[in-house]
Amino acid sequence: MGKLDSLSVFLSLVLRHKPEEANITVDEHGWANVDELLEGINGTGREIDRNVLEEIVRTDNKQRYSFNADKTMIRANQGHSIPVELEWEEQKPPEVLYHGTAEKFLESIDREGLKPMSRLYVHLSKDVETAAKVGGRHGKAVVLRIHSGDMYRAGETFYQSENGVWLTRRVDVKYIERFNAASCEHK
């Protein structure tokens, strides 16, 4: 892993899960003060300055972070386990969204539906490829097709983060269908 990548992994940990690891706090909307953050990260023995931070934010492959307008504050766009309110607007989802998971979780998902587990929301993607990648992080990837349009009409709330991830609180089993991977293998 390159230096920027490992700093980015640490930045995710601090901004989403454990601000205390860099000896900082984030506010109720997830914002951290940039000067405090830089000082905190340097205090852990890692080396970072404003230019490096800006480069990480600019080049991140999933656009995981945002600055506020004057770049005095930074936050993660999604993925938190600490309770933050990101002030997303509710959005009407497309008719179908996808969720990538691992085969070993299927039995439990069949019973309980999709739950946010250690995060605040269930994460959904608009394309199969992204979902397959996300699922593959946990084991043998399985893609689930979510009937988000039906959920929306039944009154469920959806949000979309700045980087395009769809989020909802949970997904009942009746809206989940196993996506047949064979049908997209040759795309």
Ligand code: HQG
């Ligand atoms: C599974 C990454 C058993 C769920 C990605 C998933 C994403 C259940 C795992 C973002 C379950 C949680 C989130 C149930 C759900 N029983 N297992 N009832 N309900 N699960 O990592 O969606 O790189 O918290 O299917 O790109 O994998 O971090 O969520 O497999 O956008 O920016 O429990 O994280 O983005 O795993 O990934 P996670 P996720 P970053």
